[in-house]
Amino acid sequence: MQILLIEDDAETARFIGRGLGEMGWTVVHHPEAGPALLTLSAGRFDAVILDRMLPGMDGIAALTLLRGAGISVPVLMLTARAGLDDRVAGLNAGADDYLGKPFALSELAARLRSLARRPPLVAEATVIEVGELVLDRVAHAARRGDVTLELSPTEFKLLDQLMQHPGEVVTRTMLLEKVWGLTFDPKTSLVQTHMSRLRAKLDKPFARDLIQTVRGVGYVLAPS
Amino acid sequence: MQILLIEDDAETARFIGRGLGEMGWTVVHHPEAGPALLTLSAGRFDAVILDRMLPGMDGIAALTLLRGAGISVPVLMLTARAGLDDRVAGLNAGADDYLGKPFALSELAARLRSLARRPPLVAEATVIEVGELVLDRVAHAARRGDVTLELSPTEFKLLDQLMQHPGEVVTRTMLLEKVWGLTFDPKTSLVQTHMSRLRAKLDKPFARDLIQTVRGVGYVLAPS
DNA sequence: GCGTACGTGTCCTGCCGATGTCACAGAACC
DNA sequence: GGTTCTGTGACATCGGCAGGACACGTACGC
Numbered sequence: 001m002q003i004l005l006i007e008d009d010a011e012t013a014r015f016i017g018r019g020l021g022e023m024g025w026t027v028v029h030h031p032e033a034g035p036a037l038l039t040l041s042a043g044r045f046d047a048v049i050l051d052r053m054l055p056g057m058d059g060i061a062a063l064t065l066l067r068g069a070g071i072s073v074p075v076l077m078l079t080a081r082a083g084l085d086d087r088v089a090g091l092n093a094g095a096d097d098y099l100g101k102p103f104a105l106s107e108l109a110a111r112l113r114s115l116a117r118r119p120p121l122v123a124e125a126t127v128i129e130v131g132e133l134v135l136d137r138v139a140h141a142a143r144r145g146d147v148t149l150e151l152s153p154t155e156f157k158l159l160d161q162l163m164q165h166p167g168e169v170v171t172r173t174m175l176l177e178k179v180w181g182l183t184f185d186p187k188t189s190l191v192q193t194h195m196s197r198l199r200a201k202l203d204k205p206f207a208r209d210l211i212q213t214v215r216g217v218g219y220v221l222a223p224s
Numbered sequence: 225m226q227i228l229l230i231e232d233d234a235e236t237a238r239f240i241g242r243g244l245g246e247m248g249w250t251v252v253h254h255p256e257a258g259p260a261l262l263t264l265s266a267g268r269f270d271a272v273i274l275d276r277m278l279p280g281m282d283g284i285a286a287l288t289l290l291r292g293a294g295i296s297v298p299v300l301m302l303t304a305r306a307g308l309d310d311r312v313a314g315l316n317a318g319a320d321d322y323l324g325k326p327f328a329l330s331e332l333a334a335r336l337r338s339l340a341r342r343p344p345l346v347a348e349a350t351v352i353e354v355g356e357l358v359l360d361r362v363a364h365a366a367r368r369g370d371v372t373l374e375l376s377p378t379e380f381k382l383l384d385q386l387m388q389h390p391g392e393v394v395t396r397t398m399l400l401e402k403v404w405g406l407t408f409d410p411k412t413s414l415v416q417t418h419m420s421r422l423r424a425k426l427d428k429p430f431a432r433d434l435i436q437t438v439r440g441v442g443y444v445l446a447p448s
Numbered sequence: 449g450c451g452t453a454c455g456t457g458t459c460c461t462g463c464c465g466a467t468g469t470c471a472c473a474g475a476a477c478c
Numbered sequence: 479g480g481t482t483c484t485g486t487g488a489c490a491t492c493g494g495c496a497g498g499a500c501a502c503g504t505a506c507g508c
Contacts, residue, residue, distance in 0.1 A: 044328055152455055168362045171246040173329045183328040185239050188458055189495080196497055197456095214364050215465075215494065216377045217246050376466055412469055413484080420486055421466095439476065439483070 001025040002044060002181070003112065006036040006062070007051040007078065012101070016049065019105040020112075024137055024157065028181040033062035040066070044177070045073055047112050050095070052079035063095060076111060078103075130166045130221060133210065135159060144202060144210075154179065155198045162211065167223030169214050195219060225249040225340060226268065226402065230260045230286070231275040231302065236325070240273065243329040244336075248361055248381070252405045257286035263407050264290070269297055270340040273332075274319070276303035284317045291318035298339035300332075354390045354445065357434070359383060368426060368434075378403065379422045386435065391447030393438050419443060 003020060007013040008031045017027045028045075030036035033054050040048065052059040063075060077095040097111050126138045132145045135156075142149040142159060151159065157179045162170055172191050176182040180190070195211070203209040210222045227244060231237045232255045241251045252269070254260035257278050264272065276283040287299060301319040321335050350362045358367045359380075366373040366383060375383065381403045386394055396415045400406040404414070419435070427433040434446045 044331055154456070169364045171243075173243045173246055177328055177330055185242070186457085189460095189497095190457065192495060193457070193497085196495090199496090213495070217364060220363065378467070410468085413486090414468065416484060417468070417486080420484095423485090437484070 001046045001112070002178075003027045004036060004040055004045045004048045004073075005029045006033055006048065006054065006059075007031065008054050009051070012051075012078075016105070016108065020109065021153075024140070024160075026157075026178065026181045033057035033059070037062060037066060040071065040073065047074045047076060049076050049078055049108075049112070052077055076108075128160070128163045130163045130223070131210070133159075133163060133221075135163055144206065147205070149201050151198070151201060154194050155201065158194055158198050159202065162219065162221040166221050169218050169220050171218035174218070225270045225336070227251050227336065228260065228264055228269045228272045228297075229253045230257055230272065230278065230283075231255065232278050233275070236275075236302075240329070240332070244333065247333060248384070250381075250402055250405050252401075252407060257281035257283070261286065261290060264295065264297065271298045271300060271336050273300050273302055273336070276301055287317045287319060300335060300339060302327075352384070352387045354387045354447070355434075357383075357387060359387055368430065371429070373425050375422070375425060378418055379425070382418055382422050383426065386443065386445040390445050393442050393444050395442040398442070 001020075001024075003025055005013060005016055005027050007016070007029070010031075013029050013031070017029055020027050033050075034057060050059050050063060054062070057065075059077065059079075063077070066073075066075070074096045076097045076099060078099055079101065099108060099111060126136065128135045128137075134143045136142070137160070140156065142151055142156065158175065161175060161178050173185075175191050176185070199209075199211055203211055208222075212220045212222065214220055225244075227249055229237060229240055229251050231240070231253070234255075237253050237255070241253060244251050252263060254263060257274075258281060274283050274287060278286070281289075283301065283303075287301070290297075290299070298320045299318065300321045300323060302323055302325065304325050320339050323332060323335060350360065352359045352361075356369045360366070361384070364380065366375055366380065373383075382399065385399060385402050397409070399415050400409065423433075423435055427435055432446075436444045436446065438444055
């Protein structure tokens with residue numbers, strides 16, 4: 001799941017970012033509405049969390065603009081006040097749901113899940129298997145054959161992405177977007193480094209390498 | 225897909241070039257509008273990415289000129305600012321779409337794809353087969369019969385081009401343009417050299433040669 | 449509150465494959 | 479036979495990639 005978070009309060013943003021991040025979701029955060037709208041694309045994000053009160057452009061205004069442009073991504077409005085009037089105003093502007101602060105993270109997550117409800121894809125399965133590889137998103141565990149792999153969160157996401165496309169090249173750009181939520185090239189060996197770490201755990205101890213490099217393009221996971 | 229990129233910022237150009245290149249698309253880059261327009265009339269492009277702000281000739285001016293000349297190629301306008309006014313100005317001048325920086329590469333690609341929407345051709349298939357040759361663009365793999373061919377990126381593109389026109393002559397100029405994104409003749413044996421390397425892997429180990437030279441013109445791949 | 453361990457991202461280095469140019473030999477055409 | 483075009487080996491260069499070292503921030507246990 002890719003979530004776009006538009007929230008000016010650093011505290012709240014941090015709280016949400018961490019919470020959803022722990023669930024394996026990718027959160028892209030913008031404190032201002034303007035830049036955030038630029039980042040937003042209908043296909044890329046599963047849902048948007050939008051703060052009602054923002055410096056510069058108000059949440060409602062941003063939402064109106066968004067809907068005016070014909071973008072139909074699910075939007076969850078976040079607000080300190082949750083009076084009936086606010087609620088109505090928000091929903092009228094095109095919000096799909098409304099949540100007042102303070103809120104429980106679990107509730108936020110639940111609502112996002114229901115908002116972003118999509119036809120069940122490979123991407124949504126809780127357990128993926130590719131050959132002797134098994135990845136369990138709920139238990140946050142990965143195995144190769146009988147050996148349990150001790151992966152860091154980043155390595156886990158990386159492997160997740162690869163396993164979603166077995167036998168297909170996964171480009172570096174794609175990984176930057178899906179794993180790190182970056183829309184630009186950091187021009188460092190970020191991907192290489194983590195790929196190297198993943199390989200150290202995934203391939204090094206075994207005879208056959210599952211991850212192959214495709215020079216100038218990206219990486220492939222050996223298909224089953 | 226053949227894309228013409230008009231962008232003065234080297235950083236952005238590199239990012240786009242690499243990203244789209246990873247997807248197997250060919251990107252011809254010009255930092256200035258003037259020369260770019262000349263190239264446009266020479267080559268066949270599926271879409272143009274045009275920066276809004278350019279030194280010398282402004283993006284809008286270039287676009288107006290282009291449309292004035294009756295060229296109807298799809299144009300995607302790229303800009304730092306994406307206010308409503310800019311958007312309208314761009315679209316009025318004849319742009320087909322508008323994208324503000326920063327953007328996700330996947331979004332750019334998606335929009336280009338929809339802009340360049342063409343009848344699904346060989347050029348768009350993920351797997352091409354010509355006789356005993358099989359080329360899989362997604363897996364980035366090529367086979368002749370049961371033998372997997374270990375091709376470099378350039379060789380892969382070269383074979384791709386040949387396989388798109390089985391039994392037809394592919395000119396050297398065409399290859400320079402489609403594989404290398406060159407709109408001029410480098411006056412070296414660039415194509416010959418790489419063709420020789422491709423042959424070494426594609427024809428040398430087998431009895432029947434699939435690639436034939438057409439003197440003074442180009443090359444033909446034996447049809448199925 | 450403090451120290452330690454871990455995760456993460458950046459930088460650096462070495463290695464190696466890919467790439468483009470050139471020179472020369474060979475083939476095709478006149 | 480002469481000329482032009484093509485094939486291919488040699489060569490230098492470039493750039494991508496792997497992996498180690500390091501710095502920073504955070505989480506956790508004491």
